[in-house]
Amino acid sequence: MVKSSTLLGLLSGAIFGLGLAVSGMADPARVRGFLDVFGAFDPTLAFVMIGALAPMAIAWRVMRRLERPLAAESFDLPPTSPIDVRLVSGAAIFGLGWGVAGLCPGPALADLALAPLAVAPFVAAMALGMVLQRLTAQKM
Amino acid sequence: MTLLSSMTQGLAGGLMIGASASIMLLAAGRIAGVSGLFARTIGLTKACGPDGLAAGFVVGLPLGAGALVLLTGPIEMRFPPLAMLLIGGLLVGYGARLGSGCTSGHGVCGLSRLSKRSLVATGVFMSVAAATVAAMNAAGLAW
Numbered sequence: 001m002v003k004s005s006t007l008l009g010l011l012s013g014a015i016f017g018l019g020l021a022v023s024g025m026a027d028p029a030r031v032r033g034f035l036d037v038f039g040a041f042d043p044t045l046a047f048v049m050i051g052a053l054a055p056m057a058i059a060w061r062v063m064r065r066l067e068r069p070l071a072a073e074s075f076d077l078p079p080t081s082p083i084d085v086r087l088v089s090g091a092a093i094f095g096l097g098w099g100v101a102g103l104c105p106g107p108a109l110a111d112l113a114l115a116p117l118a119v120a121p122f123v124a125a126m127a128l129g130m131v132l133q134r135l136t137a138q139k140m
Numbered sequence: 141m142t143l144l145s146s147m148t149q150g151l152a153g154g155l156m157i158g159a160s161a162s163i164m165l166l167a168a169g170r171i172a173g174v175s176g177l178f179a180r181t182i183g184l185t186k187a188c189g190p191d192g193l194a195a196g197f198v199v200g201l202p203l204g205a206g207a208l209v210l211l212t213g214p215i216e217m218r219f220p221p222l223a224m225l226l227i228g229g230l231l232v233g234y235g236a237r238l239g240s241g242c243t244s245g246h247g248v249c250g251l252s253r254l255s256k257r258s259l260v261a262t263g264v265f266m267s268v269a270a271a272t273v274a275a276m277n278a279a280g281l282a283w
Contacts, residue, residue, distance in 0.1 A: 009192060009194060009199075010200040012160045012168075012196075013160070013196060013197035013198060014207070016157055016160035017202060019156030020204075021153070022156060023149055024215075027216065028217070029219075032273060032283075035269045036274070037270045037273075038270075038274050042146075044146045044147065048154035049154060049251075051153065051154020051157070051158060052157040055162050056158045060252055060253050063166060069169030071168060077170075078241070080250075080256055081257060083257060083260050086238060088264055091239040091265040091268070094236050095264060095265030096231050097229065097230065098232060098272075099271070099273045100220070100272060101228025103228060103229070104244075105232065105244070106174040108229075108232075109178065109202060111202075111217070113205050113206030114202075114206065114217065119219065122232075126229040127182055128230060129230040130175075130236070133233070134237065
């Protein structure tokens with residue numbers, strides 16, 4: 001039997017993937033265009049962010065009035081502080097990779113349906129990067 | 141594509157992404173952070189919710205994107221050379237885990253929450269990514 005949390009994840013993921021494809025952000029060249037602020041700048045990603053932030057800003061307000069999530073036992077959310085070396089260096093390394101390839105995890109996974117052969121090396125390398133981070137983290 | 145239609149499509153797609161993240165927050169009580177959900181799916185962490193939620197999300201992403209192609213036809217796309225895909229993927233995976241999030245978790249969910257960690261992370265990765273593209277252009281590595 002498929003669990004309800006799996007169906008919830010599937011539904012949310014599908015809406016997210018549809019949104020990525022509709023917005024144009026599934027195309028690494030478009031994302032690179034947004035990051036190319038000193039060159040052939042393409043502002044589309046800014047509108048994607050505005051569109052995504054608006055419902056989420058409302059959702060956070062609604063969330064504060066809820067005792068518990070509608071379909072789960074409790075809220076389990078990441079901390080909003082502190083700002084440490086790990087956060088900043090991780091974000092910097094992530095930004096470097098995002099700039100090099102024009103891909104981040106959401107579009108990369110969505111592209112498995114749109115251009116599987118083209119994006120597969122990125123997804124495999126991304127998984128390897130996550131494994132390497134985990135291996136080094138345990139030694140720190 | 142005209143600027144107006146790319147703006148409209150950007151806003152429409154963004155609203156869907158925001159709706160998806162809202163469902164994850166209000167129904168599942170979790171952040172729609174793709175790097176964390178992917179790490180959970182490949183067994184690297186116990187965080188980011190029940191197994192099924194994470195795996196469902198990761199499978200749903202390509203299904204949703206694929207649905208659009210079935211409805212409206214192929215999307216024009218261009219990818220970087222293989223070496224950049226491999227280097228970029230390694231850095232994105234490593235950095236997203238070290239920094240506890242990527243464009244979706246820090247960028248969409250964190251910014252709308254006014255999380256200090258996410259404001260800093262998003263500022264850092266946006267700036268570094270823009271600087272990287274500028275540096276690659278200057279070095280003749282534009283693709």
